[in-house]
Amino acid sequence: MKAKVCLVLALCLIAALFSVNVFADRTVELKFVNSSVVQAPDKGAMEELVAQFEKENPDIKIVHIGNNPPWAKLLTLVLGGQTPDITQMYPQDIPAARELGVMEDLTPYIKKEGAKFKNSLVPKITASGNFDGKQLVLPFFAMSSAVLYNTEHFKNAGLAAPQTLAELTKASVKLTDGKSRWGMGIVGSKAPKADSAYSRLFPIMRSFGAQVLEQKGGHWSAGFNNAKGVRSIQYLTDLVNKYKVVPPGVTDASYNDVRVGFANGRIAMMMTSNNTVGQAVADNPQIDGKMGAFLFPKAGFAKYASMNGCIYLGILKNSKHKAEAWRFVRFLLRPENQEKFAKITCRLPVTSASLKKDFIQNDPALKVFAQALNYNEDYPPVAENGEIGAALVECLQQAILGKPVKEAVSEAAKKVDSIMEKAKK
Incomplete structure (x- = not known):
């Protein structure tokens, strides 16, 4: 009897270890090129959001590739055949990314989310990431x-x-x-x-x-x-x-x-x-x-x-994990996450309703920068x-x-x- 109990316990332990390994094998690593993790106070704000995302999505792990500007690192990785999954991008670099043809068109993802999501973003800023009818990038935070x-x-x-x-x-x-x-x-x-x-x-x-x-x-x-x-x-x-x-x-x-x-x-x-x-x-x-x-x-x-001067988010066309990458992009663009990041960094949110919040409108500096968004011009x-x-x-x-x-x-x-x-x- 004792031998049988030991055998059962051993089998349970093996099964548990096997299930852990299987789960680990199913964890998707998303390589994220961004400048947030190499500057203060953005680093702490980004790490906090990533920790929350990984808690809500235990099958995904975000791997930061920090560089400012992101484009310089992204270009090196792409040309070296080590394409990441997601990248931040400055607006002046979007035309070069378009010419190289390395970005996934996000239009189908946006349509699938529905009008409520699309309409939640500041139109003028969002439009700057659209070329030839393709939404190559979406805004992550706004700058003026x-x-x-x-x-x-x-x-x-x-x-x-x-x-x-x-x-x-x-x-x-x-x-x-x-x-x-x-x-x-x-x-x-x-x-x-x-x-x-x-x-x-x-x-x-x-x-x-x-x-x-x-x-x-x-x-x-x-x-x-x-x-x-x-x-x-x-x-x-x-x-x-x-x-x-x-x-x-x-x-x-x-x-x-x-x-x-x-x-x-x-x-x-x-x-x-x-x-x-x-x-x-x-x-x-x-x-x-x-x-x-x-x-x-x-x-x-x-x-x-x-x-x-807005910072944009895009998914690489050659990413093997586009669905998971979109989940992360969508998470970052939730109004509550936009506001959390903005309160720590003073980067402006790109969700229209968030720009009307007291923490911006009652700040003598941020309210002017929010006003200046109306006059933003692209490179x-x-x-x-x-x-x-x-x-x-x-x-x-x-x-x-x-x-x-x-x-x-x-x-x-x-x-x-x-x-x-x-x-x-």
Whole structure:
């Protein structure tokens, strides 16, 4: 009898071990290329969401492949035959992904979810991921452009949020002592990536009415080699050299440099996106509650200008686990998860109802960035945005370092024209 009991127990143990192994074998690993896990405070927010997803979906495990920007890593993996399953993507990289044909069309997945899901997302932001009738990517979180400022500095100086370029210049001068504090911070370095400076230069150029590219006869060429383009670069150059309201070394100033300077009170204002709000608090918790924002003043343009800096989500066409990947995408786009991520990171949610919540509308900075979403513009729909951005940042650098602005703009336009000529071949 004892031997039989032992035999039964042994068989049960073997069966249990076998079932565990079978379950483990059935666990799908989704490789997720994203920038969230390599920056604060996004890392903690993403890990919290992933833990919740894996709890709700025990048959799926998310494997992070962290890189900023995601596209650089994604391209390396795809070309190396190691295609991941899901990726984040900056808007300027979507045209290149379209040309390579590596993204799954999400249109059938969206249709299957129904109108309620589709209508829950901000239409303007969602449309930016649609090319030729194919929804290549969906927005994960929203970003726009505005001037972030230290409300304490403004209050102590008796200043209100500027509404015109003249008021912006005047406030910058008043807030600068040239030693411990400067009125304006400008991201002027191409390191670690030109995108950081380009993304802040783009909306300023558009505020002056300058186009980065213009299309004539089906061909793209530089659209800023004119008075509007010159004025936009001249304005920034004057802030540095004429009014001296920007910290020294602007051509070497990365986004991290300027953001940390702002967080620690050495810089009173900076043209940036809403992610800076959360990152500044991570840099210096004492800045929390001391930030406001205003739209960059119209400078000859008929409307305000903001850059579409949203981060998108896409499924790779060659993924072997598309159904599981969609479950993760769908999970991230649930309103409650959008709001959870936004509250931690200050990235704006892409679900329309969430943008109306008190934690955004009662925040003096986030409510302005939410308003700026109405003015978001996409980068030109070409695969060469990285090269174009680098040329424009070099233009700003050369002007700041003393080259006549008109000459710097003309040289940048020639570089951009050359880039687009090569793209035709």
